[in-house]
Amino acid sequence: MTTPLSLVPGRCADGRPRLTAAGEIDMSNIGALAQALDDTPGPLVLDLTEVEYLDSAGLSVLFAHADRLELIASPLLTPVLTISGLADLATVHATDDPDAPGGLPGRQ
């Protein structure tokens, strides 16, 4: 059984492409995450607010796209993003960050 993960593509209020993930990301489902990222070229806002678990397998996918990603993550994931150094390469917004790119209403 694959770890439950939903990936919903959308747009930000400013029109940038946005991918909203929910669930847990581990080696069993990083293929789906990589595919979703590959499907969306260019700058991308990845909303990880609803992700409860992210390990190094998921991080490795994100590192591959780090230069075009803007991340929104809950405090739960902050240590992992910081320790791994991803936060240094990609912009990371806290969930309650007023500067975080907001999503379109009803598109989540």
Add this chain to the structure above:
Amino acid sequence: MARPENAEHEPPAAEELFAADAVVGRDLARVDWAATPLGAPSGWPQSLRTTVSILLSSRFPMWMAWGPDLTFFCNAAYRRDTLGQKYPWALGRPAGEVWAEIWDDIGPRIDTVLRTGEATWDEALLLFLERSGYTEESYHTFSYSPLRDDEGQVVGMLCVVSEDTERVIGERRMATLRDLGSDPSVIRTEQEMLLFAGRQLDRNQSDLPFTLTYLLEDDGTARLAAATGLPGGHPAAPAAVAFEDPDAVWPAAALSRSEATLVRLDGAPFAELPGGAWPEPPTQALVVPLLRQGDTPYGFLVAALNRYRALDDAYRGFIELTAGQLATGIASARSYQAQQRRAEELAELDRAKTAFFSNISHEFRTPLTLIMGPVEELRTRLAPSDEHVREELDVIHRNGLRLGKLVNTLLDFARIEAGRMQARYEPVDLATVTGELASVFRSAIDRAGLDFHVDCAAPDRPVYLDRGMWEKVVLNLLSNALKFTFEGSVRVATGERDGRAVVTITDTGIGVPAAELPRLFERFHRIENARSRSNEGSGIGLALVRELVGLHGGTITADSTEGEGTRFTISLPFGAAHLPPEAVAPHTPAGAVSASADPYLQEALRWLPADPGAAAGADGADGVTQPAGETGAAHVPGPAARARVLVVDDNADMREYLTRILTGAGYEVDAVADGQEALDVLRTNVPDLVVSDVMMPRVDGLQLVAALRADARTAAVPVLLLSARAGQEASIEGLRAGADDYLVKPFAAAELLARVRANVELARLRGHQARWRTALVDSLQEAFFVCDDTGAVIETNTAFTDILGYGPEGLPYAPIHPWWPDADTDHEAHRLVSEAFDRLRTSARGSYTIPVKHRDGHRLWVTATFAQAQDPDSGRAVTVGTFRDVTAEHYAIQRESALAALATVLSRATSLPEALSAALGELRTLWRARCVLAAVFQHGDTPSLTATDASAWQDLTAERRRALTDLREQAQLTPVADHTGAGILLEHPEGPLALWIDLGDDRPFTGEDQLLLSLLSGHLAQGLSRAHQIDQQRETALALQRAILGPSRLPDGFAVRYEPATQPLEVGGDWYDTITLPDGRIGIVVGDCVGRGLEAATVMGQLRSACRALLLQDAGPAQTLMALDHFAAGIPGAPCTTVFCGVLDPGTGRLTYSSAGHPPGIVTHADGTTRLLEDGRSIPLAVRPGTARPEAECLLPARATLLLYTDGLVERRRRPLTAGIGQASEAVQDGRNATVDDLATQVMDRLAPADGYDDDVALLLYRHPAPLEVSFPAESSQLAPVRKALRSWLGQCDLPPGTVQSILVAAGEACANAVEHGHRHAPGEIVRLRAEALVDDLHLTIADTGQWKPPQPELNAHRGRGVALMRALMQHVTITPGPSGTIVDMHMRIA
């Protein structure tokens, strides 16, 4: 002996059991055992059978008691020595009945043995036995040792006993005899002697409750002379007993037959007799005569008899010796009195003798003249014809002169006494007259080698002298001087002093003792033992001189210093005024010295050494004078008993002459020709006296004396030397050589006989002491010996021969003595004796116990006691000592200690092999053996071998293997010995055991060793049997325990401990239990049954099972306990059990519980606070069945620890329970960072008393939450479910979300690695994750069965990132790769 299989289960028939002794065994087999508490022998335990077998096969006196009635057994030796007439009645009876009469003495000792299991030891204890038909005084040295049954309980006792009665009583009697014989010198009168003897007899009222000494009077009555133990005036002690009176209290008439008579003390006179040393009065008395040598007895001794001893030979002998001592004492006292009387009679006799001789002397003169006249004529006429005839005539002439002189002297006395002395005093020149007389003696004095000075100054006035009388005065004095002077000079001087004429005759002779001086001039007084040239002499010479000087109105005095000389001074008045006028005559011309001088000179010359030219030299063949009338024995009293005299002389005539004289005097005479022959005779037969010539071929007289004195057996024999050599040097030489007396030839027969008699009597007197000493020494029961200063044994007694086998014929025994153990074959024993011998020679006194070897080779142990002394005869240092045979005691003690040592090692052993191994070690030490082997033959021919040197059966020589195998053919417990050691067969629970003690050298394995080996083997067999039973019991118990103690697998999070109080069983009345219920909750039970050991464990098992069943039926804790109340009420031993019963939800930590009187559980929170589970409490089980029980609830917070226990953990004497509970709480708090299992160990250790738990302890710990354990296939799809489980468990641990997330990621990385790397080629292998929360710390372990690759970031950057993440998120990460898999260990502080 072929051993039936399973002998253990098929006891031998009674006959076989008792087969070790044919006689006692047969009688034991006849006992109706079924009627005794022991039952039929077929049902007897192994221990009893073994003990009986040892008992019967032992040669030491033993008895034993077994079972509730202390049923009596004994062996043949005991029957013989002690049991007496009680045999065989005693066999199988209660010991208290057998020894009813001494039960007050021995009962408490036996009780002690049975109660404490410790052996007793009594030495020479007085016991009144009734074994010979009367109450008997007896002494015993014995030890009671406990006997144990197969379970190790003391159920009886074994007594090894040696009887000391003979020794104790013998020593007591010996002391009395010794005291009686002590110091008789102070005793002078009969009364003194009787008082002394009475005091000694009175001190032994054990053997002599009372004594009466009657002495016969001349009138035929016996008068009471002394009494002991009986008050004066008692009817049994009449003052006099008529000899002929048939109704007398004591049978005096029996004395005429010189026999002892036994008298029963049952008549009227014997009422109310005192008992002496005993509670009851005597019933018999022995009347023994006080024997007098060759005459009617002096009287008789009445000796009351000890009623507790039979009148056996020893007792009778003691009383007869006592009577003999009394008789000797009476004889001595009477003899002393007789001597006193005789001295008075002799004085009277002297006076009579003078009168007699005076009267008859006159009558002798005529016949003498008629003899001398013709002899003179014959000498003149026959002188030229025949020299032989001439010589014989000279003898007649000379003795005629002597007789004439004697007669004349006596006649002079008679005349003087009668006042009829016809004197004719004429004025003379004293110097001239005296000088002429002196010159007559010059030749004799010259020949004696003395200087002779005559210094006669003439006084200016004449002195009136009777010439004839004056000759006698001067010649007597000169003769006297010559006789007693051996060197120096004789001086004659005349002069004037104080108006009187003075004549002095001075010699340098032996002198006169000061005490004798006053009596010097007494008639017939002779100085005894004075050394002189001759013992001839009547003792009247000086007396006559004084009388004659007195007739001249003068005085004579003597001054003398002993050893320097004597001076006689005669003082005479001048003039004639003092003389009767009719006797004064005018001066006549001086003629030659009268013929009366001739006899004096002739006599004096014969004292001197023979000179061929001198007439004296031709007097008898060997210079022996034998005056007629002195040869017969008639005048010389013969010896009291025929004394034996050995005559040694090389001259056959002299030998015959001496033999004739001595035989005639009543002596028994042996005659030999020289000293060598004498020594040969003396070695076999020691005479009372040796009379020996000095000059002899081969061994001369002096050498003979020296040889006799050098030999202890003949040192005391008196020797009388005969020599022709006069002169002081010769006699001194003889006396210095050790001769007792010295007689110079010629000597008179009477002189010889007097000397012989004196010496024999002296020797007899000495001999009495010596014989008494010999009898005393010989009567000692201990071996007596005397060592000289070289260590050689020079004297022994009879007991010495009895004990060691070496008799007096081998004396002296030089060291190394033949009874020393052999240095080569028995080095250790030899060393002991050698050391003891060194001490003997260097210490003043001492005592030691050593092994020695009897002449027949058997080993003895003796206690040697010795003291240094000085031989009063030789002055040499000697060692006097005794050996007491302590073999029996020694071996008894050795047996006791060996048995105790064996018992100790056997009791320490916790298993059968350990017991056997320890016992072999003990045997090896005991015998200092090279090795001890034990082969147990189970099945087949290869036995299992246990050896002290750890060798295996294959290592043994073929010879040794065969010897061990052959031992199986021997009877059990019967030792076999050869020169290398000894073996024995005994029972081992797994089969026959052949035991071999390899001594390793040629050391004797004695009979005692064999006895000890069989005893020890018997005990060993029992010990092994016991160890085997304990092994079996323990195995059973362990199996039982495993079955009933607790769950084989505990749920996670729990730890338990169990410590039983009763070792070696590992079960008891306490228990714990956990039951996983169908809904996932866990039932927890801790309980404590009353009691300990197997019994309590049985109850516990039932309660545990019941409780488990009730919980599984989904009953709540209170409900379960109420049901248990009813259950326990029906089980003996179950009521009052305390139980804690709870049900835990491991997910939530909710605990529902109820307690039946159990100590409260303790909950220790993560913050260190504690809480006692004191709710839900009620009374212990089955106290009030049916009463409702409360139930309580408690929520165990995260990382709280629950401690349940039984009271053994916390309950201590003199300490409140709360103290123990507090201590337990602290232990739990301090163990917050330990795993729950380690914590359990810590708590047990910390609360254990110094000497271990003395009560059962059960302990149960639970820490919430229980650790998480997850196993999953190595597939990525498993990661999410594992994560879910871990997240849920972490939730129970009550941790902040960030911490939870870190742990989740770190664990996830480790799991992902395990999936990705460990199992990339074998998907589906199992990965295990374990998470455990301690109070302040959290542990994670992820283990797989694959191998990780080292991180290779350049190839796979994110994997390397995974390990980095783990290290960043957790506090401590360890990755341990191994051939069988990789383990990741991670810790995080969570406090």
